[in-house]
Amino acid sequence: MNRMNLGRRPRRLIMGSSVRAVLFFLRSRWPEICKIILILGAICGGSGAGLAAEAIPDLDWLAGQTAVSFQSYQLQITTRELSNRVTVQAEADLRVTARETDRFYFLLAGYYQAQLEEVKLEGKNVLWRKQADVYWIELPDAKKRGDILTLKMRYSILPKNVSRAVPLELSGGWYPRGLLPEPVQAEMELVAPPGFLGIGNGNLKGIRAYPFQHSGYVWRTLQPVTALAATIGRYQIASRLVRQKAYRVFYLPGLSNSFRDDLVGYAADLGQFYQDKFGAAAFNELSVVVSDLSNEDNCNGSLVLLHLPGNKQSRFVFFNLAHEIAHCWWGNLLYPRSLRDWWLAEGFAGYSGYLAVEHFAPPGTGAAQAARKLLEKWRLDYQKSYQSRRAAQISELSLAELSPYDLQYQLLYHKGAYVLHMVRRTLGEAKFGDYLQEFVKRYGGSGAGIRDFTELGVELYGAQLLEFYRQWVYSSGWYNLALRNVKVRSYQGKYAVSFVMANTGQLYLPETVDFEIITARETFAETLSFKQVNVTIQKMLSAKPKKIILNPRYNILEPAIADNVWTNRFFKR
CATH class of the missing domain: 1.10.390.10 (Neutral Protease Domain 2)
Incomplete structure (x- = not known):
């Protein structure tokens, strides 16, 4: 036996365990590390320049430090003839919301590359610092709740994915805004070359003439909005x-x-x-x-x-x-109160689209078929994300933990919409409609949280929703039906069918499960209350069964459905 190998082996184990310990420490303390990096950046960063090596800030923590709210904007966007860059002049009125503060944070750029040329507060040039897309300004003296500040900025942006017909499209973080959605009023002017039209939020209030036949299209919001956009095109x-x-x-x-x-x-x-x-x-x-x-x-x-x-x-x-x-x-009239409430925006908008497809049925397709295709798409998207997480040994985040900046944010779209579909199936059409209307009535025009929505459901419909939300919104796991022990016996010209419907997943709600037994003559569809882990189903049919399907219309979200179907290999017409 080689003594040298014996000597190296424990050393590799020790080194491996040390690396794992360091990685575990970094993962568990990442929010605190981000805060330390942010503070060091504030100390080391200079005026008008970001950090040399930017780290992604902890936006959850920063959102909790919000000290001001943006009230209104005056924006002017000008395209440059000999450059792809766009000049933005922004003036924003801010109201101090903290009891007292000596700094405030805001977002800028995001998808775009912004180059700041001038930043003024109350008419005076001020120092600014940045980390990634987060900017902050140190106030010359402390401000108290209710004080109004005027922020003026001039900067240039390099638009992305433009064309000859559309030289400008801005959405998202192209203007200075708070870390959380908030309703604002705005007036924006888009200066466009001849032959182009500038479009912004609200209503067109007028057109101004500029040299070289340029035109300034002035748009003004008619009611508060939580996001602004602008585009120039033919x-x-x-x-x-x-x-x-x-x-x-x-x-x-x-x-x-x-x-x-x-x-x-x-x-x-x-x-x-x-x-x-x-x-x-x-x-x-x-x-x-x-x-x-x-x-x-x-x-x-x-x-x-x-x-x-x-x-x-x-x-x-x-x-x-x-x-x-x-x-x-979902996102404007009623907007998420925090980054962890984004299900109220994306999941709700997605399922609203499903309701519209179901109601209108695009030409050439039936309503049931079009709606089912949407559910199948969401289920497949969820299945892919489920498989990739299992391969990477990553735990699934719950809907109440997700933010739009998480790597698993796509769950907000497919799983988020699917959960609302199951709520609707649990309550019934009338109750679900009343539920949504009451939620909008109570929180429309303001911010709301996921807990507001779930608590309202429990208030209106009691324990029927309490355990469902605990499983599907506030924790993670999966629901998985399985078809087992299928037996078919011929008896006096008829066929006795028996099978076991099992739930091999971690979740047991919803309790209502559909299944179909398909014969050459007809399809027997039934819905039953499934309150146990295993249920034996027995049916007497006049024709030989050729297929049995659990959850045939995808009314329950499952990561896999291969074990939902049984096919009679010996079936003959």
Whole structure:
């Protein structure tokens, strides 16, 4: 036996355990480490310059340090003829919300590269510091709750994913804003070259003339919004007035007239549908901008940016538009109170889109088929994320833990929407509709948290929802049905079928489970209350069964469905 190998072996084990110990320490103390890095950056960083090596700040902690709220904006966006960069002049009124503060934080850039040229507070140049997308300003003297501050900034932005027809599109963190959503009023002017139209939030209030035939399009919000956007392009306009509300679609040349008219009709129908469904109006005017860019679709207050690369029609355009318009309610009229309440925005908008698809049924498909395809897509997305987490040995975060900055944020979209579908199935159509309307009635126009929604459900419907939310919202795990011990016996010209329906997952709600037995003549569909781990089902059929399916319409979210189906290999017509 080699003595040298014996001597090295324990050393490798010790080194391996040491590395694991260090990694465990870093993971468990990461928020504290981020705070230390942030403080060191404030000490070492200079005026007008970020840190040499930027770390991602702990946004949860920073959001808890919020000391001001943005009230209103005056924005001017100017495109440059000989440069891809865009100049932004921003003036914002801020109200101090903390009892007393000597600094405040805000976000800027995010998706874009911003180069600050001037920062003024109360008319005086001030020092600013940054870490990643978080900027902060040290106040010359402490401010108290209720004080109003005026922040003025001039900076340039390098837009991304633009085209000749659309040289500018800004959404997200292109303007200074708080770390959490908050309703603001805004007036923005977009200075565009000849032949181009500038579009912003709200209503067009006027057009100003500039040298070289440039025009300044001035837009003003009609009601507070939680997000602002701007775009300049060779847009044309189509509009419709319904129930005293204006629906406008801005589009590029080349879009077919029939598709343009469909989009205007979709927007008007969806706006009315959601207002009736949720019991409140979210806007007076809605603008939908359809461009040829490859950016993600998004909603900013009452301005929706829809993208069709190459002006090609997409079969998902109805759902995408329905999802984004739903954000006028979920994310704007009623917005998440914290970063960990984002389910109220993305999950709710996604399921609202499902309700719209179910109600309107796009041409060429039945409502049930179109809705089922959406559930199947969400289930497949969840299955992929489930498998990737298992392969990486990463635990799933609950919906109440997720923020839009988490690596698992996609759960907000597919699992988040699916959970609402199961709530609807548990309560029934009428109760679920009353639930959403009461939630909007209580919290519309303000911030709300996930706990507000779940506590309201328990208040209205009692223990029926308490345990469900504990399993599906505040903890993680999965539900998995399995079909076992299938037996088919012939008896006096009929067929006796028996099988065991088992739940091999960690969750046991919802209790209502669908199954189908398919024969050559007909399909027997049944819904039963499944309160145990294993249930034996017995049926007498007039024809030989060829297939049995559990959860056939995907009404329960499962990461795998291979064990939900039994097929009779000996079936003959």
